[in-house]
Structures are given as structure tokens and as C-alpha cells.
Amino acid sequence: MIGEAIERSLKDAAYAVDWVRDGAMALAAVDTQGYDLILLDLGLPRHDGHTVLAHARSKNSGVPVIIVSAREALDERLRGLDGGADDYVLKPFEMSELLARMRAVIRRRTGVPHPVMSNGVISLDPATREATVDGESHTLTAREFALLQAFMFRPGAILSRRELEDRIYGWNEEVESNAVEFLIHTLRKKLGATAIRNVRGVGWMVARRN
Numbered sequence: 685m686i687g688e689a690i691e692r693s694l695k696d697a698a699y700a701v702d703w704v705r706d707g708a709m710a711l712a713a714v715d716t717q718g719y720d721l722i723l724l725d726l727g728l729p730r731h732d733g734h735t736v737l738a739h740a741r742s743k744n745s746g747v748p749v750i751i752v753s754a755r756e757a758l759d760e761r762l763r764g765l766d767g768g769a770d771d772y773v774l775k776p777f778e779m780s781e782l783l784a785r786m787r788a789v790i791r792r793r794t795g796v797p798h799p800v801m802s803n804g805v806i807s808l809d810p811a812t813r814e815a816t817v818d819g820e821s822h823t824l825t826a827r828e829f830a831l832l833q834a835f836m837f838r839p840g841a842i843l844s845r846r847e848l849e850d851r852i853y854g855w856n857e858e859v860e861s862n863a864v865e866f867l868i869h870t871l872r873k874k875l876g877a878t879a880i881r882n883v884r885g886v887g888w889m890v891a892r893r894n
Contacts, residue, residue: 698829700850726751749769752775784811787799828870
């Protein structure tokens with residue numbers, strides 16, 4: 685029930701979510717997928733969360749990990765943090781706090797310390813899901829936000845269709861054929877025709893400007 689609630693809340697907050705329910709599947713996901721962040725329960729069947737965390741760090745994976753657990757003993761928290769976790773959240777928790785902790789950890793990983801992302805023209809606030817251009821703010825849909833945030837993490841970098849689809853779809857979601865083009869179209873209508881540039885045959889980008 686907690687997993688279902690977290691998955692639903694993450695999707696509502698514009699995250700693409702892959703939910704695995706045991707340690708063996710978690711190990712496979714760590715080995716085969718590239719994630720911006722992992723939420724890790726310690727009480728997993730087959731392999732526990734500490735094993736999954738140790739495996740990820742043994743691969744020199746820098747993916748941020750937040751442990752989400754009911755194990756409140758100090759020894760457990762120290763073991764998780766010293767084992768490579770970036771944060772430790774005790775159940776029960778408020779989803780708004782977990783989302784804020786996720787944003788903070790992702791900021792540290794991407795080297796974007798300011799809570800509002802900017803490429804010099806577009807400003808994007810992950811907490812409110814608002815984009816601002818020329819002083820005018822626009823509230824984005826969940827998938828518009830997910831797509832724009834992918835660009836804003838790496839201004840000047842060209843992102844392919846596959847990379848963008850990975851940002852807006854989880855494993856169990858059907859990929860709509862023209863979803864990326866449609867979202868870019870709606871973002872351009874809100875932010876301006878030149879907000880997102882097409883690089884023919886390669887992908888799309890937002891410019892890096894100082």
C-alpha cells in the first residue's frame with residue numbers, strides 16, 4: 685500500500701517511475717538502467733536494501749539513494765548512511781517532505797545548487813512546476829515539466845527521443861508515438877518558439893546562455 689501511494693505521488697509530481705518489489709529485481713535494475721535517484725526500502729525480500737546499496741556502490745554508481753524505512757534504530761541509520769546512502773527517511777513520513785528531500789539530493793548530484801534552474805532565458809522552479817520567461821510565469825503539466833527539466837539539467841546538450849521518453853515514461857507505461865513532439869509543441873506555445881531547438885536527425889536542446 686505504501687509503495688502504491690508513493691508511486692502515485694511520484695507520477696503526480698512528474699517523475700517517471702520504475703517500481704521493483706524485491707532485492708533481486710532491484711539489483712537487475714541498478715545494473716541495467718540509468719536513474720536520477722533511487723528510493724530504497726531496507727526490508728526487501730530475496731536481497732535486503734543494504735545488499736542493493738552495497739552492490740550499487742561497488743559498481744561505482746553515483747546514483748543518489750534515499751533509504752525509506754521503518755527501521756529507526758541509530759545503528760540502522762548509521763549503517764545506511766555510511767554504506768553510501770545520501771539520505772535516510774523514516775516511515776511514516778509526509779510525501780511533501782520526501783519530495784523536497786529528493787529535489788535537494790538531485791540538485792547536489794547535478795551540481796545545480798540553486799532551487800530554481802535557469803539557462804539564462806528560461807527559469808524553472810521544481811517545487812511549483814512553474815517556468816518563467818521574460819517575467820511571465822507558466823504552470824506546466826506533469827509531463828511538460830518532466831521534459832523541460834530534462835533539458836534544464838543540461839543546457840546546451842542535445843537529448844535524443846529515447847532519452848526524453850525515459851524521462852516521461854516508467855516501465856509499465858505505454859509510450860505514445862508522438863508524445864515528445866507534442867510536449868515540445870505545447871512548451872513552445874507557452875515559452876516561445878525558440879525555447880526548445882530541434883537538431884535535425886539527432887534530437888532537441890535548450891541553449892545555454894549566461
